[in-house]
Amino acid sequence: MRLTIDHRTTYRFTAPQGRVVQLLRMTPRNTHDQTVAAWNINIDCDARLREHRDGFGNITTMLYAEGPLSGIEISVSGEVVTSSSSGVLHGTFEPLPAALYLRSTPATHAEPALAAFAQAEVEGRARIAALHALNTALHRRFEVVDGRPEPGLAVTAAFARDTATARDLAQMFVAAARAAAFPARYVTGYCDILAGGRATPHGWAEAWVEGLGWVGFDPTLGCSPEAHHVRVAVALDAAGCSPVAGSRLGEGRECLDVEVQVSGQD
Amino acid sequence: MGKAAFDEIMGASSADGARPELRELCRWLADTPDGELRRRQQSAETTFRQLGITFAVYGESDAGERIIPFDIVPRVFLADEWARLSEGLIQRVEAINAFLVDIYGEQKILRDGVLPPDLILGNAQFRPEIAGIRPPHDVWAHICGIDLVRTGPDDFFVLEDNARTPSGVSYMLENREAMVRLCPELFAKFRVAAVDSYPDRLLETMRSVAPRGCGGKPTCVVLTPGHYNSAYYEHSFLADSMGVELVEAADLVVDDDVVYMRTIEGRVRVDVIYRRVDDDYLDPLVFRADSMLGVPGLIAAYAAGNVAILNAPGNGIADDKAIYSYMPEIVKYYSGSDARLPNVETYRCREPQALKYVLDHLGELVVKLVDGSGGYGMLVGPTASSAEIERFRAALIAVPERYIAQPTLALSTVPTLVEQGVAPRHVDFRPFVLTGAKGVQVVPGGLTRVALREGSLVVNSSQGGGTKDSFVLMDEPRGMTQTMSGAGGTMTQTLGPGQG
Numbered sequence: 001m002r003l004t005i006d007h008r009t010t011y012r013f014t015a016p017q018g019r020v021v022q023l024l025r026m027t028p029r030n031t032h033d034q035t036v037a038a039w040n041i042n043i044d045c046d047a048r049l050r051e052h053r054d055g056f057g058n059i060t061t062m063l064y065a066e067g068p069l070s071g072i073e074i075s076v077s078g079e080v081v082t083s084s085s086s087g088v089l090h091g092t093f094e095p096l097p098a099a100l101y102l103r104s105t106p107a108t109h110a111e112p113a114l115a116a117f118a119q120a121e122v123e124g125r126a127r128i129a130a131l132h133a134l135n136t137a138l139h140r141r142f143e144v145v146d147g148r149p150e151p152g153l154a155v156t157a158a159f160a161r162d163t164a165t166a167r168d169l170a171q172m173f174v175a176a177a178r179a180a181a182f183p184a185r186y187v188t189g190y191c192d193i194l195a196g197g198r199a200t201p202h203g204w205a206e207a208w209v210e211g212l213g214w215v216g217f218d219p220t221l222g223c224s225p226e227a228h229h230v231r232v233a234v235a236l237d238a239a240g241c242s243p244v245a246g247s248r249l250g251e252g253r254e255c256l257d258v259e260v261q262v263s264g265q266d
Numbered sequence: 267m268g269k270a271a272f273d274e275i276m277g278a279s280s281a282d283g284a285r286p287e288l289r290e291l292c293r294w295l296a297d298t299p300d301g302e303l304r305r306r307q308q309s310a311e312t313t314f315r316q317l318g319i320t321f322a323v324y325g326e327s328d329a330g331e332r333i334i335p336f337d338i339v340p341r342v343f344l345a346d347e348w349a350r351l352s353e354g355l356i357q358r359v360e361a362i363n364a365f366l367v368d369i370y371g372e373q374k375i376l377r378d379g380v381l382p383p384d385l386i387l388g389n390a391q392f393r394p395e396i397a398g399i400r401p402p403h404d405v406w407a408h409i410c411g412i413d414l415v416r417t418g419p420d421d422f423f424v425l426e427d428n429a430r431t432p433s434g435v436s437y438m439l440e441n442r443e444a445m446v447r448l449c450p451e452l453f454a455k456f457r458v459a460a461v462d463s464y465p466d467r468l469l470e471t472m473r474s475v476a477p478r479g480c481g482g483k484p485t486c487v488v489l490t491p492g493h494y495n496s497a498y499y500e501h502s503f504l505a506d507s508m509g510v511e512l513v514e515a516a517d518l519v520v521d522d523d524v525v526y527m528r529t530i531e532g533r534v535r536v537d538v539i540y541r542r543v544d545d546d547y548l549d550p551l552v553f554r555a556d557s558m559l560g561v562p563g564l565i566a567a568y569a570a571g572n573v574a575i576l577n578a579p580g581n582g583i584a585d586d587k588a589i590y591s592y593m594p595e596i597v598k599y600y601s602g603s604d605a606r607l608p609n610v611e612t613y614r615c616r617e618p619q620a621l622k623y624v625l626d627h628l629g630e631l632v633v634k635l636v637d638g639s640g641g642y643g644m645l646v647g648p649t650a651s652s653a654e655i656e657r658f659r660a661a662l663i664a665v666p667e668r669y670i671a672q673p674t675l676a677l678s679t680v681p682t683l684v685e686q687g688v689a690p691r692h693v694d695f696r697p698f699v700l701t702g703a704k705g706v707q708v709v710p711g712g713l714t715r716v717a718l719r720e721g722s723l724v725v726n727s728s729q730g731g732g733t734k735d736s737f738v739l740m741d742e743p744r745g746m747t748q749t750m751s752g753a754g755g756t757m758t759q760t761l762g763p764g765q766g
Contacts, residue, residue: 064521095397
């Protein structure tokens with residue numbers, strides 16, 4: 001498939017800012033099933049960009065802009081050619097051992113209810129089947145809602161609800177898989193088959209299966225990612241690979257507006 | 267504690283009289299009336315109070331700032347003792363550096379099965395965010411404060427490897443200055459290695475690890491969390507003595523992956539940062555998004571090789587209490603030979619066998635929290651009440667992986683001026699080891715902490731500990747240069763990594 005992505009992130013400030021420094025995790029890498037044909041990051045003001053690689057292997061971009069700034073707009077556009085491998089990843093850049101991803105974070109700490117839920121799903125199933133069962137069970141348990149996820153909502157609180165965003169589902173999967181002793185991580189990226197054309201980047205999960213490697217699971221869709229997903233960044237939880245980590249020097253508040261358009265062609 | 271402790275001045279037992287090399291010191295102690303010693307001690311403490319060398323005790327809301335008590339009787343290391351101790355310290359610090367290079371790089375030590383991988387990968391002190399970054403000149407642990415205890419002339423044990431932001435060096439310097447002023451006769455009797463070159467050595471260390479290509483004279487700064495920090499005096503003291511700027515995070519700005527300091531003349535490029543700020547508060551974009559503290563972009567500048575940070579971010583994995591018990595294996599792995607400085611035997615309560623032993627011997631052991639520091643959350647079995655022991659027993663059974671236990675050692679003592687006169691008190695020791703691009707050096711002195719309560723083994727300043735000057739004697743005639751120096755010492759319990 002050929003996926004065309006347009007992702008616009010706009011910050012408006014209620015007072016002019018002296019300077020803005022941001023860390024962007026917005027650039028995908030090539031894998032065996034994902035080839036980045038074109039990729040551009042454009043900033044609507046005079047900004048200096050520097051490319052880096054973080055500890056998880058993600059490509060990051062440092063953005064430095066001098067004020068006075070009343071807002072800043074980051075436009076990402078690109079084209080990625082994908083192929084399907086039933087969710088099994090090949091050719092990803094892995095600087096850290098998979099076992100690192102057994103570690104929990106405050107947002108993904110599985111309290112007893114979620115851990116017990118995970119245990120019930122994986123019990124008696126072979127490894128890959130266990131993870132698929134977990135993915136399906138999470139997908140069925142919640143009504144998926146659009147919109148921006150609640151900042152800082154941890155999996156324990158999310159698990160007690162009836163509805164969940166893509167981020168919360170993916171973080172619950174990550175926490176549940178770890179509780180069942182699978183290394184697991186959060187993935188941000190894009191997907192062209194989300195109901196309602198969600199206006200935010202997408203989030204799903206990957207779990208490590210001995211002998212197979214990293215395998216993707218998308219509890220929002222209830223399946224493994226096929227050729228409809230573009231992986232951008234991974235981390236221990238959603239906050240660790242959010243597209244923008246920003247800081248600004250100045251008074252006032254900020255308003256964030258995000259718009260994502262993904263279209264796929266066979 | 268059962269058997270008699272080794273007294274560093276008096277020898278194995280005070281009945282035999284002083285150690286031959288230290289008879290002069292003993293005579294000085296006998297000849298100087300207690301009242302005179304007390305007067306000098308008070309004079310030193312008055313100076314410390316005026317200088318503002320104070321600390322705040324956690325959990326004492328009304329206490330405000332206190333000075334750490336100073337003891338007028340010095341602790342002395344003989345030249346050959348010191349030389350041997352220094353070799354052990356250098357070996358240990360070289361291994362710590364090699365470990366950090368490896369663990370944030372290729373992780374050969376994990377692949378070779380020397381350490382259980384989950385010990386590192388599951389440890390919050392291992393920071394995946396900075397994995398793959400190579401600090402300038404591959405130096406990670408520039409300033410180490412290795413805490414030691416002593417049980418005999420050459421029997422030193424490492425208690426903790428403080429490889430983050432060890433504090434206390436200002437006490438080493440101020441205590442010496444007080445001793446030179448108040449007890450000049452001791453410096454006439456003994457050839458004591460000077461410690462006052464420490465700020466120069468530190469500055470030289472900083473300059474040596476400046477990024478290649480910064481050209482000419484690198485700009486160095488000391489980064490402090492601010493004047494509310496309990497070690498603020500030391501931060502300003504060190505910046506002052508080195509003649510470099512003392513800055514807070516808000517004084518620094520990163521642009522285009524380069525760090526600048528704001529000055530009245532405009533931005534000045536910064537090449538080397540001696541930070542006394544914890545990792546969590548270095549860069550909010552990388553470590554703690556919820557924190558407004560720190561310098562946004564600092565880690566990017568560091569990753570780009572444009573600034574050196576002392577000590578390197580991520581060092582906590584080297585001095586973590588859970589790693590400590592593996593240090594003998596780590597030293598052997600990287601140095602190729604056995605560790606010259608042994609650890610204190612440590613029971614890892616996460617292991618069922620060890621836990622059983624610990625529960626059966628609580629009255630004899632020291633039990634510590636794996637993630638505790640500063641002497642808090644610690645059980646000293648031999649002096650604990652039965653209620654305290656039972657409280658720890660319950661805690662150990664509930665969460666054994668949070669605890670380690672160690673035997674109580676017969677810690678060495680040094681004569682100390684107390685209310686009743688001069689009496690032996692237990693001591694520990696923190697020498698300071700500097701690593702720059704050209705190698706490792708041990709500063710000939712250090713921080714001796716003394717447990718002022720009779721029989722107490724807890725030397726932490728927050729728990730009623732005091733300090734002493736630490737003399738390192740020189741063999742050579744006065745004035746000869748020393749090639750290698752260090753400090754050796756004795757003492758007890760825990761001192762937290764990352765203090766200050």
